[in-house]
Amino acid sequence: MKLTFNNLSMTYGKNQILNGLTTECHSGELIGLLGPNGAGKTTLIKLLATLASPTGGDVLLDGTSIVAHPNVMRKQLGYLPQQVPYLPNLTAREYLTYIAAIKHVPKTQTKPQIENLLSQMHLQATGNKRIKDFSGGMRQRVGIAATLLNDPQIIIADEPTAGLDPEERVSLRNIFAELANDHLVIIATHIVSDIEAIATNLLLIQAGQFRYDGTPADLLKRSTGTVWEYRVDDNHLPANLNKGARSLIQRADGIHVREIAAHTPSQLAKPVAADLEEACLGVFKGVIQL
Numbered sequence: 001m002k003l004t005f006n007n008l009s010m011t012y013g014k015n016q017i018l019n020g021l022t023t024e025c026h027s028g029e030l031i032g033l034l035g036p037n038g039a040g041k042t043t044l045i046k047l048l049a050t051l052a053s054p055t056g057g058d059v060l061l062d063g064t065s066i067v068a069h070p071n072v073m074r075k076q077l078g079y080l081p082q083q084v085p086y087l088p089n090l091t092a093r094e095y096l097t098y099i100a101a102i103k104h105v106p107k108t109q110t111k112p113q114i115e116n117l118l119s120q121m122h123l124q125a126t127g128n129k130r131i132k133d134f135s136g137g138m139r140q141r142v143g144i145a146a147t148l149l150n151d152p153q154i155i156i157a158d159e160p161t162a163g164l165d166p167e168e169r170v171s172l173r174n175i176f177a178e179l180a181n182d183h184l185v186i187i188a189t190h191i192v193s194d195i196e197a198i199a200t201n202l203l204l205i206q207a208g209q210f211r212y213d214g215t216p217a218d219l220l221k222r223s224t225g226t227v228w229e230y231r232v233d234d235n236h237l238p239a240n241l242n243k244g245a246r247s248l249i250q251r252a253d254g255i256h257v258r259e260i261a262a263h264t265p266s267q268l269a270k271p272v273a274a275d276l277e278e279a280c281l282g283v284f285k286g287v288i289q290l
């Protein structure tokens, strides 16, 4: 399955929110859609989910316009919104039965699909408990189960790990990684670590434009020579630490500064390998030239 973005644009009033987005995504890929707050991630996802129509350009699913034929996309789409509209007094099984009816899952398939998904999401034992008594992670897993009813081939999730604890984040990460073996999975987030180990491709979006479209490994290669590290005297921390693209790290020999910069920021600084978060920041700050 192939999703093609053709010069996709969106304006709200006079504000250009998305500006000429063009790329291709395929089944078997897990796309990390990364961008700072307000970059346009949710707007793009709403267009892909056919909840809004673009003001310019198009998205093609295997060659068919989803703008002209939204049902073509809706049949294949599992969409996990930022705020899943749960019904807290229902049990997980009741909620999934309700969503299955909305999604027109054939009656004979409803129970087997729900049991299969509850098992896949490790919720079989708690399926008869009310959703209001679930942890955030369990709720998200119910949301994913609902998303996967009727076996959609394209799964789009908007900030799926918001508000989850580290263990629950890892659990969700594993679920998405497994799904990406045979689905197209797109995850929008501003937290790089959520998709760091699982994304096959990255789309970095800033001010409504793609700044990078490629693999994480290639981005890391391109970031060579843009991250620097040097030790500082604990009593003389550099000024503006929170303003620049810098972080502080405690090492055995004291505090080190890591800084993203096109040129060495200090005589003491040594170039170091960027992690993915630094590489993404390097793109957003214009330090990495693509």
Ligand SMILES: Nc1ncnc2c1ncn2[C@@H]1O[C@H](COP(=O)(O)OP(=O)(O)OP(=O)(O)O)[C@@H](O)[C@H]1O
Pocket: 012, 015, 017, 035, 036, 037, 038, 039, 040, 041, 042, 043, 044, 190
């Ligand atoms: N319905 C709307 N009407 C007008 N402006 C909107 C509307 N929806 C979003 N915007 C604006 O579009 C821009 C992009 O918003 P969007 O929610 O797509 O960003 P985002 O990358 O998802 O941000 P976040 O990470 O904070 O969720 C913002 O400036 C926002 O104020």
